[in-house]
Amino acid sequence: MSRASPLSEIKPEQIVTGIREWVSLETPPNDVPRLQEFAQLASHQARQAGLSVEMIPVNNTQQPLVRIRAQSESNEKAVLVLAHYDTVHPVGTVERNRLRIDGDKMFGPGTYDMKAGAYLALQAMSALYRERQPARPVELLLVPDEESGSRLSRATIETFAREAAFALVAEPARSGGHCVTSRKGTGYVSVTAIGVPSHAGTDHAKGRSAIREIAHQALALEAMTNYREGLTLSVGRIDGGTNRNVVPERASLIADFRVVTQAQADRLLAAVKALTPVVDGVRLEVEANLNRPPFERSQRVQALFERAQRVASATGFELGEVPLTGGGSDGNFTAAFGVPTLDGLGAEGDGAHTLHEHIMVSTLPQRLAFLHGLLRDLAWDAARA
Numbered sequence: 001m002s003r004a005s006p007l008s009e010i011k012p013e014q015i016v017t018g019i020r021e022w023v024s025l026e027t028p029p030n031d032v033p034r035l036q037e038f039a040q041l042a043s044h045q046a047r048q049a050g051l052s053v054e055m056i057p058v059n060n061t062q063q064p065l066v067r068i069r070a071q072s073e074s075n076e077k078a079v080l081v082l083a084h085y086d087t088v089h090p091v092g093t094v095e096r097n098r099l100r101i102d103g104d105k106m107f108g109p110g111t112y113d114m115k116a117g118a119y120l121a122l123q124a125m126s127a128l129y130r131e132r133q134p135a136r137p138v139e140l141l142l143v144p145d146e147e148s149g150s151r152l153s154r155a156t157i158e159t160f161a162r163e164a165a166f167a168l169v170a171e172p173a174r175s176g177g178h179c180v181t182s183r184k185g186t187g188y189v190s191v192t193a194i195g196v197p198s199h200a201g202t203d204h205a206k207g208r209s210a211i212r213e214i215a216h217q218a219l220a221l222e223a224m225t226n227y228r229e230g231l232t233l234s235v236g237r238i239d240g241g242t243n244r245n246v247v248p249e250r251a252s253l254i255a256d257f258r259v260v261t262q263a264q265a266d267r268l269l270a271a272v273k274a275l276t277p278v279v280d281g282v283r284l285e286v287e288a289n290l291n292r293p294p295f296e297r298s299q300r301v302q303a304l305f306e307r308a309q310r311v312a313s314a315t316g317f318e319l320g321e322v323p324l325t326g327g328g329s330d331g332n333f334t335a336a337f338g339v340p341t342l343d344g345l346g347a348e349g350d351g352a353h354t355l356h357e358h359i360m361v362s363t364l365p366q367r368l369a370f371l372h373g374l375l376r377d378l379a380w381d382a383a384r385a
């Protein structure tokens with residue numbers, strides 16, 4: 001670790017300017033021309049750093065997943081770095097003067113979640129490559145649709161995850177610069193009840209109420225929540241019926257669930273698929289799916305975390321972990337393949353998905369040094385892995 005680091009060539013102002021440029025190109029979900037424009041900018045910068053670039057139109061759409069690679073002569077498995085460049089913010093947020101620096105805070109749509117993290121990852125990788133070719137390849141995937149659940153990118157991410165030795169996710173760091181070592185899996189349940197309509201006055205007894213059925217199912221589903229086990233299920237929306245004086249023929253609900261382990265998910269999905277109607281004469285249609293598998297804190301995740309802690313203390317801070325966050329990320333996919341994964345390695349800040357979203361400018365050099373150190377540790381010293 002005594003080699004001169006090319007990081008010292010990067011000035012803090014350059015990092016700020018670079019992030020500002022990435023944030024000013026707004027990238028709301030599914031805005032194809034803007035996503036493409038951003039992908040071009042990032043690709044251009046990566047090529048200038050000598051890295052190889054491939055634009056992959058995911059799932060036959062025009063939304064590009066940018067794959068940036070620091071080649072290695074070995075055929076070791078890669079260190080896979082994941083970042084996304086879409087944000088939740090609509091176009092025009094930057095123009096309404098949201099991109100600004102106030103004291104130590106840099107505000108802007110997608111600064112914290114997660115243009116800054118993505119930018120730092122590319123800079124860390126470029127610096128690594130300038131030093132010398134890594135002993136194992138390093139690959140950065142810039143994903144275009146994470147905020148929509150990575151539905152388009154999932155298969156591509158999984159293809160690269162199969163060839164990865166480690167996965168590092170540059171999603172926002174948690175308070176104090178801490179990282180994420182596990183995440184819940186996320187999924188949904190949708191239930192439709194089909195009953196028998198009738199006049200609510202004259203033919204009440206002939207009707208079979210779909211709303212009454214959905215009310216039973218909503219209670220049954222909510223009762224599956226188990227805080228002690230970290231399992232939650234929340235019915236988020238109910239629709240049904242037509243008029244006050246009609247026994248309703250149709251009603252439906254949609255629920256969100258979060259699980260800690262795959263076994264829990266399997267049990268929950270089996271229970272949901274076994275739901276039967278309570279009201280005589282009503283039929284049920286049930287659909288349920290685990291969108292993102294749980295990211296479990298395995299022994300190999302623990303070992304990777306300890307390695308990252310050593311790199312962090314060499315960089316000048318104590319790395320803590322925030323386990324079991326309720327939100328998912330692309331790290332859920334890599335972890336589910338058994339690839340040791342660390343998440344929350346991006347910038348420090350606050351306010352993800354809000355208009356007060358910001359990063360802490362003074363922490364940027366340290367975050368960059370940490371990411372760079374971690375890549376060095378994992379990519380240069382393949383034999384130790």
Ligand SMILES: [Zn+2]
Nearest residue numbers: 084113114171
């Ligand atoms: Zn994010």
